[in-house]
Amino acid sequence: RAVADSRLGPMFDKQDGSVAVLWGCDDFVSLAKELAELVKSKEFEKFELKGGVMDGESLTAEKVLEISKWPNRLEQISLLVGQILGPGAGLSAQLLGAGAKVAGQVKKLIENKEGEA
Structure with a gap:
């Protein structure tokens, strides 16, 4: 053999x-x-x-x-990368979302002050 x-x-x-x-x-x-x-x-x-x-x-x-029903090597790598990048993308979206909201409120205050003058 x-x-x-x-x-x-x-x-x-x-x-x-x-x-x-x-x-x-x-x-x-x-x-x-x-x-x-x-x-x-x-x-x-x-x-x-x-x-x-x-x-x-x-x-x-x-x-x-x-x-054969398991994810292959490439699929496993993409799952891993998604798990690694997911929390950072979520945090980035939360930070940018809050910053945009504050910037919008500041802009509205400036417009209101200019309208009063």
């Missing part, structure tokens, strides 16, 4: 016959999303998802399909 001593070993312990291996590099979730699309595809009706390996842990086909 070519992968017996590797982190992929657990996936092939119970497999026999022809098996295709798909490599997900840094983003396993995106690979799982693509596999879920293949499972649903009418073009690849004979495609059968048998499972996967993530961080050396063997996964069932159902677990791979569950992982």
Whole structure:
């Protein structure tokens, strides 16, 4: 066995016959999303998802399909950036809103004083 001593070993312990291996590099979730699309595809009706390996842990086909519903790497980064920037944007809006209100009141007072003169 070519992968017996590797982190992929657990996936092939119970497999026999022809098996295709798909490599997900840094983003396993995106690979799982693509596999879920293949499972649903009418073009690849004979495609059968048998499972996967993530961080050396063997996964069932159902677990791979569950992982396909997670946010991928890019989506996670955008969620994180949104969470980081959100409070600052809220604070900025509150400060600018209050400042604009005060500036509007000062302008109205000036206009009233000019109108009296």
